[in-house]
Amino acid sequence: MPDEVRDFAALYPYRLDDYQISACRELAAGAGVLVAAPTGAGKTVVGEFAVHLAVETGRKCFYTTPIKALSNQKYHDLVERYGNERVGLLTGDTSVNSEAQIVVMTTxxxxxxxxxxxxxxxNLGYVVMDEVHYLADKFRGAVWEEVILSLSESVQIVALSATxxxxxxxxxxxRTVRGHYAVVxxxxxxxxxxxQVLVGRKLIDLFEGVAPTAQELPSDRAAKVNHELLRVSKSEATRVRDDSRNPRGRSGRGKQGGGGRGSGQYGGATHPRFAGRPTSRGEVAIVLDRADLLPAIYFIFSRIGCDSxxxxxxDAGITLTTRSEARLLGEIADRHTSSLKEADLEALEYERFRDALMAGVAAHHAxxxxxxxxxxxxxxxxxxLKLVFATETLALGINMPAxxxxxxxxxKYNGEAHVDITPGEYTQLTGRAGRRGIDVEGHAVVLWQAGMDPRAVAGxxxxxxxxxxxxxxPTYNMAVNLMATMGPVRSRELLExxxxxxQTDKSVVKASRVERGLQADLTAAREAIDCHLGDAMEYALLRDEISGLEAASSKARKAEAADAVAESITMLMPGDIVHVxxxxxxxxxRVGQKQQRGGEPWVQTISADHTVLKLQPHDLRxxxxxxGRVRVPRDFSxxxxxxxxxxxxSMSDKIEQTDPEIPDTTIPTDDDVARRIADLRRQLKAHPVHECPDREQHAVEAARIIRLEREARRLEAQTTGRANSLAVQFDRVCAVLSDLGYLDGxxxxxxxxxxxxxxxxLDLVAAECVRRDVFADLDxxxxxxVLSTLVYESRPSRDAVHPRMPDATSERAQSELRxxxxxxxxxERSHKRDRGREPDIGFAxxxxxxxSGQDLAKVLATTGMAAGDFVRWVRQVIDLAGQLxxxxxxxxxxxxxxxxxxSMxxxxVAADMSED
Known part of the structure; x- marks a missing residue:
């Protein structure tokens, strides 16, 4: 073992694992290192070794994380080891000792x-990228790759990833982009x-046989489901059948239907009843306490569910702490809130939070x-603190093992539907169980749900x-920065x-293999077609062109209608009267847009019979x-x-006054296409093969050839397009920028x-608003x-909320922004780019x-927003204001x-600038 690795390993109270030592050796030898290991396995030790090497060699080390909370946590860890003078923190809204030798920062x-x-x-020698698997994140992931591609070759990168x-x-x-790189x-x-599975108040092992060990992988074990769980499942199924034959009461009232929202292989919310009632959360706390399984993190995929x-x-009067533990928790709480005003604490229901905390129970969510x-x-x-009810965000990097x-x-609800969690999500969540150096074993407990299949849980x-x-x-901001620092040629090389x-290039290799197989099939098919009356392929191509024109004409009309509908929806405002x-x-x-980038717009309407509909373009012809327009009151429910x-x-009165006609929304047909189809039909009837008794058999063979040729062309185009797909996207971005005057050549x-x-x-929209003086004359x-509409994204909600701009001036500016x-x-559409998401006035x-200086209590009461959400969005508005x-x-x-x-x-907000 090299001396620097041995000296570093001696700083820890436990023996480093073989993979940690191996990664540290590679780093000491001058290589970059990718470390992939389960949550809680100690990956950060390798990152800390990079810091150690920087200190020993007099170079700088940047420790990057995807989220501010993780940056803050790492900053405090490193300060404890190296002292305030050597460690800095940069998170956008926080700057502490930014020129230090060791700086923790967001990516x-x-x-x-x-x-x-x-x-x-x-003098930067090392960059640690903690939680690097974040590069899969839809909105933030690109930043990781920009950094990896742009850092000097002299910098050694330590990438820490979940498995x-x-x-x-x-x-x-x-290895391709950074040179010497080790994978551990x-x-x-x-x-x-x-x-384990908790059925009622009984903990049952999920698997039978030998207990797991640290040296054994789950996949190594014959995943044999515990027979006791299978008996529970079978008993429940039998009871369901009996209940369906004998509904309660003469009318059958009380009989519950199967399936329903969230019912799947792991069970759901609405399902026939099973043996005993579901275990309450208070009962779970008691079971865990008596089984010596605390502290525990209890994941609930709902903020409201966590608080509840x-x-x-x-309210059940359960206390999980000793007097000394309660006193310590009270002191921690008071220290973190010492800078807040009494009125703010009252608005935040601090005493209620503190009482539950001292009893050993708390929630943790965004x-x-x-x-x-x-x-x-x-x-x-x-x-x-013994029991934390948390949403899945807690599993993303924060060091809180249990x-x-x-x-x-x-x-869980993914914003649109209730779906089963994935194996990756299950691994990430349960990875928090088992505290290294404290626990000899960790426990993952799944609560039994009606309809649950133990085999699926085992899988x-x-x-x-x-x-x-x-x-x-590529984004607009990325494009102008790349063009400024590298020029067009080097920018495209970087993207490639x-x-x-x-990853795309690997798929191109597979596509090429398929294409070679298609060409062999084509050769054989062309040899099989022959007609004594004429060219059967020529005849088949006429038929194919007719079918294609008819289909394209229909598709074009539908696409034109869909575009027109989508555009019309984005033009609507609350209060508009429309004919549905x-x-x-x-x-x-309400008018909105689906969450994903470039998602479809939608509109919510209410008709005269009180029917409320949420309509998307495909719902309308x-x-x-x-x-016309009527006023929707601010407090409308x-x-x-x-x-x-x-x-x-009000709508009826308006319609009676104006007597509007129902708008004609039909899409006209294309006369040129209709004439071309008629001409082709005449050619088809005049073709010699039209009289052949075997023409349909020829047509089948010819159709196969046409299909194979079309597939071959598609694969060729796909291969060509993929080979430089990012460069093509970059060119489209640059085309938009050139049209708007951000690039001159x-x-x-x-x-x-x-x-x-x-x-x-919405960087380009913000920049255009600056150029067009949309923000001028605003206080x-x-x-x-107005800036909030560029950063805020509403959470999905079943309740109709009708946000408004606060006054006429801001409403006028926001209309110009839209x-x-x-x-x-x-x-963007003309250049085949996805449109940016719709501005959202929900936080305005x-x-x-x-x-304006209003008190926190009044703001929260008026907007109905959670305190954490409020602070987070305020900070994003502050950040955008600072950028502008x-x-x-x-x-x-x-x-x-x-x-x-x-003013914000x-x-x-100010008190918590360094907390999140």
């Missing part, structure tokens, strides 16, 4: 440094994991104030399928070196055209019949240089409201109220941006 900060050629990069099934592919790519993989947990669970346990999450994290790490992990359900617990897929794609292109087929005159309640009746009365204009400083999903609070978004979207009022201030240069807008940011950086 976006490092990317921005590289683009700006920051002098802070001087992924295609780790060798990722390692091959890293460990699939073994340092603490063995027991898999804490109340249920607290809707919490960052200070509250920090309290929970510190309390849990101390060992005093003795036990509980999964209440194996089904979930035994599989390791988590492929890493690149999400890298990305992991996304690397089969429903009649209706009022628009033609555009929706507004023929769909659940209130009086409110609905009043709104629909290969050079950046002043507008392009401004765009370099704007890092936002700081109004600017905050017009810019539509114009940019039309240009909250941003305006907070920037830097981008636009001296002038009134810069002053207004600074004023808006300063107060109270709970």
């Amino acid at each position: 976006e900060v490092l990317r921005n440094m590289i683009y700006a050629s920051s002098p802070t990069l001087n 992924v099934s295609n780790v060798e592919d990722f390692g091959d790519w890293l 993989v460990s699939e073994r947990r340092p603490v063995p994991l027991f898999q 669970a804490v109340r249920q346990v607290a 809707g919490q104030l960052p200070a509250f999450k920090a309290i929970v994290e510190e309390g849990f790490t101390s060992g005093a 003795r036990t992990v509980v999964l209440e359900k194996l089904v 979930l617990a035994s599989r390791r399928t988590y492929p890493l897929r690149s999400s890298f794609a 070196q990305s992991f996304a292109q690397f 087929p089969r429903q009649g005159w209706s009022v628009v309640l 033609g555009p929706l055209v507004g023929v 769909m659940r209130d019949r009086k409110s609905r009746r009043a709104l629909l009365t 290969d050079d950046l204009t002043d507008a392009g240089r401004m765009l370099r400083r704007i890092y936002n999903e 700081p609070a109004q600017l905050a409201a 017009a810019v978004w539509r114009e940019v979207g039309q240009l 009022e909250a941003a305006w109220r907070w920037s 201030a830097t981008a636009v240069g001296p002038g009134d807008l810069r002053r207004t941006c600074h004023a808006a940011a300063d 950086r107060r109270g709970v």
